[in-house]
Amino acid sequence: MxxxxxxxxxxxxxxxxxxxxxxxxxxxxxxxxxxxxxxxxxxxxxxxxxxxxxxxxxxxxxxPFGGEFQPGLYKPVEGRKFGNPAPLGLCAFALTTFVLSAINMGARDLTAPNIVVGLAFGYGGLVQLLAGMWEMAVGNTFGATALSSYGGFWLAFAIVLTPGGFEIEKELGGAGPDFYNSMGLFLLGWFIFTTIMLFCTLKSTVAFFLLFFFLDLTFLLLGIAYIQRDPSGMPNTKVQKAGGLFGLLAAFAAWYNALAGIADTSNSFFIFPVIHFPWSPTGRTRRAKTDREEA
Known part of the structure; x- marks a missing residue:
């Protein structure tokens, strides 16, 4: 047993x-x-x-498996009395990222991201932060660091955008150079953090790697859009839309990893493929088995 x-x-x-x-x-x-x-x-x-x-x-x-938010070989949690928290955190991240990225791409002619404030506080922020804390409880350092950090990102982002709340934009002179430069530095800082996380997924699965790869490009492009503005002094629209596109890809990659983590033989007729890199522990084992069969 x-x-x-x-x-x-x-x-x-x-x-x-x-x-x-x-x-x-x-x-x-x-x-x-x-x-x-x-x-x-x-x-x-x-x-x-x-x-x-x-x-x-x-x-x-x-x-390694993105559905468990584990980028390397890991011990199973024996006798665990609570479920896998990774899909919850991934879904919280995905939905909030999807809405903001759609706005960055100008969907339905939307320009102001204020609708994201509620999601960023409640789902992408609080729920993802709680999922990260549960990852800490099961001993998953990577999952706890990533999910808790991105939960903190959404909380911080919501604080910046809260109308009449902390008045951060007002204190920086309104929607002008100081605010845009500050927002650009804020996003580029998250680009650096995401790059660190990306390096930790190189021996995992393609689906897991792509999630952080797309997110990394999102932060980079959005940060550039705010710092390298157009002649009118506004964020560079083309670069911002490109960042929105990669944000959408990151959202769907997060949803895919979450689905792979939720689906099993009790609720699905098939398992969703995640594709291991050939240099990963799983890929090396499969290649060695194939070599033995050919020999």
Whole structure:
């Protein structure tokens, strides 16, 4: 039963290689199983036999997976009494980013982003921050850092835009050079932070990497749009729209990772592919298996 509990969630999310571990007698685990093989092996493990029956639950590592917001090999959380917080944080980020990015692209001729204030406070801010704190509780340092930070970003962004609240824009002389330059520096600072996060996803999955790659370009382009303004002194519209486009891509990438984290055999007829990089631990294991088969 311990083997089933340990491997169930991971292999339902990503039918990929099972980490090779010894059962104490030097007998290695099978490196890869299909979905059907996994189901059979899991049932057999209940009776103490089969490839999943000998997993060392104290040492087993699951493959990187954006649905768990884990960019590297990680331990399963045994006996966890609460759900995976990553999809909640991803959805909170995605919806708030989607609305702001649509406005940055001029959807429905909208120009003022004030409608985002409510989302930024309630969903992208508070809910995402809470999801980040739950990531801390399950021992996911990357997830806690990223989700909590972007929750803080949305709270800070909402504070800046709150009409008549903190009067930040008014104190900077209204919608003018000082405010635009300040906003540009604010966004470029988040570009630097996102770049750091991006480096940590290089050994994970393509879907996970693309989320941070698109977001990184979003912050960069929006920061440039505010600092390198057009001749009228307004934020550069073309660059701002380009930033909005990458923001939309980041939002959909976040939703995709969230969906991959929510969908399993209990609620979906199929598992959403996340595609591992060939140099990732999973990619290397698959390549080694293929090389052995060809030999």
């Amino acid at each position: 311990a083997a089933e509990t340990t491997n169930n969630g991971a292999l339902e999310k990503d039918i990929g290689p099972v980490p090779q571990h010894s059962n104490g007698s030097g007998s290695p685990m099978h490196p890869q199983m299909s979905a059907e093989e996994h189901q059979v092996a899991r049932a057999a493990a209940r009776f103490g036999y089969g490839p999943l029956a000998q997993v060392n639950t104290a040492e087993a590592r699951l493959p």
